[in-house]
Ligand SMILES: Nc1ncnc2c1ncn2[C@@H]1O[C@H](COP(=O)(O)OP(=O)(O)OP(=O)(O)O)[C@@H](O)[C@H]1O
């Protein structure tokens with residue numbers, strides 16, 4: 001990129017106000033041709049909002065957007081698309097019951113004699129996917145695709161519209177490490193062809209690896225720019241959060257007590273009726289953290305669902321606190337089993353979009369005192385409870401009565417974590433608890449998980465992040481093709497060793513290529 | 519997938535039943551089998567003709583429901599839109615009694631379409647702009663149509679003439695089938711044609727792709743620059759027009775006059791046909807034919823006097839079949855994911 005080059009995209013003095021929040025305040029940003037610009041910031045810093053403005057979905061309160069030197073007025077995404085701007089959203093925007101081809105052409109259809117020309121669209125998709133290494137089947141139904149593939153569909157969607165300014169909002173949050181490598185290859189290829197990319201992520205390692213320039217937002221304002229060649233993870237974290245962040249977890253030796261969770265020979269099927277768990281036996285003791293590592297789609301999601309009463313067992317036994325919980329319902333598992341669950345897909349299982357933050361925070365306790373008295377609920381008590389949790393868990397929201405859908409992605413996650421962690425429990429089941437969360441809050445959530453352990457709870461931690469597993473676990477179980485291939489004590493585990501196990505080192509068959517979505 | 523499996527199976531069953539019915543109809547009406555009263559009741563030309571006539575308004579009503587719900591607007595007001603269309607057609611016909619018959623009838627059709635579309639516009643405006651619950655808004659439509667038509671109805675007014683059958687050359691000469699399918703009045707042909715048109719429109723055109731996206735995932739549609747609410751307004755109006763045509767059929771083709779409350783629950787049975795047909799035009803056609811057939815059977819059984827069962831039980835037949843069919847299938851069919859939900863975003867406009 002040459003210094004003299006004109007920015008392809010420029011945001012000047014952008015301010016965006018929502019009722020009760022200033023999401024962006026006087027933001028200035030330049031994007032040059034052929035560069036990958038990383039946008040960093042805490043949850044709720046205003047990254048997605050800014051990008052939605054650039055994409056024409058939101059209208060800025062003040063300021064202007066300049067594309068290739070010309071100020072533009074955008075009233076809807078169509079205008080942005082015409083200007084060559086494409087966006088892959090934090091929460092994918094695909095119609096599940098349509099095919100890949102239908103999703104890709106939607107809004108920019110090719111018409112032959114009045115009818116949709118699906119064949120030509122499919123050819124174009126195949127050509128794009130070959131050129132950029134984005135393998136997708138144009139005739140596959142989106143609902144049958146794993147997340148990794150859905151994301152490729154989203155990227156193909158933007159390329160199909162000839163976008164040369166690409167906005168990727170947290171594209172790596174739901175991907176496996178292999179898929180992330182694939183995505184970065186694509187991004188580098190796009191950059192080499194002169195396209196410009198804005199890349200949002202909370203994973204600082206990725207930022208240092210791929211970006212050409214870094215801009216940091218805090219509380220809606222640009223707080224600075226950094227150069228990936230000289231920046232380090234800790235300097236970036238400090239810039240984002242405004243204080244020093246401890247990136248490693250500080251914890252004592254575990255003091256394991258009696259067995260809390262006991263799974264014996266559990267087998268279960270996945271949604272398609274295929275075996276997902278094969279004779280899994282696993283124990284978690286009070287006061288220890290058991291990490292479950294594995295490439296996504298090897299049965300981890302089903303493991304959690306079986307434990308939390310969301311999926312039925314074919315055979316085997318589950319005992320929690322000495323009570324038989326084989327095929328018990330979720331209410332029984334959480335109440336009698338004294339357990340809590342941070343689900344991997346917060347939108348599907350963790351929250352109700354259209355409920356207020358306060359109501360979301362009592363989803364599993366609203367029927368108990370102090371929230372329920374007889375037949376009615378006590379709104380005052382619910383409100384006080386919510387205000388307390390929002391404060392303690394640093395959920396950034398104007399107040400507790402806004403709809404949960406209006407929180408930023410990471411704050412939604414923090415809300416779910418706050419609800420689940422705030423009850424006294426004997427068993428904590430956490431699946432991807434820090435997905436989409438900023439470094440400052442990860443530090444906080446990790447401390448909370450360790451605190452739960454030290455209070456004597458058994459913790460089962462399922463995570464796609466090997467770093468997270470390594471940092472927190474006392475023992476690490478590795479899953480491959482529905483089986484636990486090995487359980488390694490933390491002090492004997494190495495990244496390489498775990499990596500081999502995750503690839504099925506104990507088995508002859510090759511590792512699965514892509515993860516499966518929850 | 520199991521769900522698709524069930525649907526595929528039901529398509530097979532429907533197809534097999536249709537073929538069996540055609541074979542039986544041909545046999546009963548051309549061979550000695552016609553001597554058996556029971557077989558005549560079940561498969562006689564008059565029973566099948568009645569079936570077609572009874573299913574036309576149901577087909578049109580179901581298509582109305584499909585257009586609205588596929589874009590995300592729940593429409594339980596089909597009954598009201600149909601009644602409004604019927605009344606409008608009647609008023610238009612009476613006002614133009616001195617015109618040439620065909621012109622007057624066509625004018626009636628046009629007014630039925632227009633008034634139906636206006637009812638659709640009202641429903642869309644209440645649901646989208648005023649964010650009224652769509653069930654309530656549909657109920658408003660029903661009550662409005664019933665009340666207004668009863669209040670304004672002049673019992674002395676008489677419409678002169680109605681659509682007569684149009685023979686399709688050659689095809690009408692096929693024995694039995696020609697009698698049933700190819701000697702019908704124009705709105706009947708129109709309704710069958712509309713099934714094909716809506717099917718092709720929904721699944722093979724730009725309009726259909728965008729409409730379905732609005733009903734399944736409006737946000738996704740918005741992010742590719744589709745104006746969700748515009749499609750919702752448009753399709754609710756188109757749907758309303760079809761329901762209005764269904765009402766027009768009752769006045770201009772079936773009965774020839776208007777009676778208070780003459781839709782008699784057909785709008786609701788249409789809704790059932792839409793659900794039973796899994797929001798697909800051909801599925802709805804099959805369901806409407808089934809429901810129409812039960813009405814025909816009710817009629818033929820009473821006429822032929824072959825059973826001792828009290829007539830009240832026989833009259834219950836169509837409704838019982840509707841209830842059984844719908845309750846047996848609900849849960850296996852899948853409504854559009856976003857139906858009934860208002861789409862609001864900052865960028866969205868009407
Ligand atoms: N539609 C909306 N209505 C009201 N407030 C909103 C809306 N969208 C976002 N906000 C608020 O604006 C602020 C910025 O949110 P935004 O989604 O841009 O954050 P973000 O930087 O993308 O965070 P994350 O990393 O968690 O995704 C948040 O406080 C959020 O609550």
Ligand SMILES: [Mg+2]
Pocket residue numbers: 047048049090169408409410
């Ligand atoms: Mg965001």
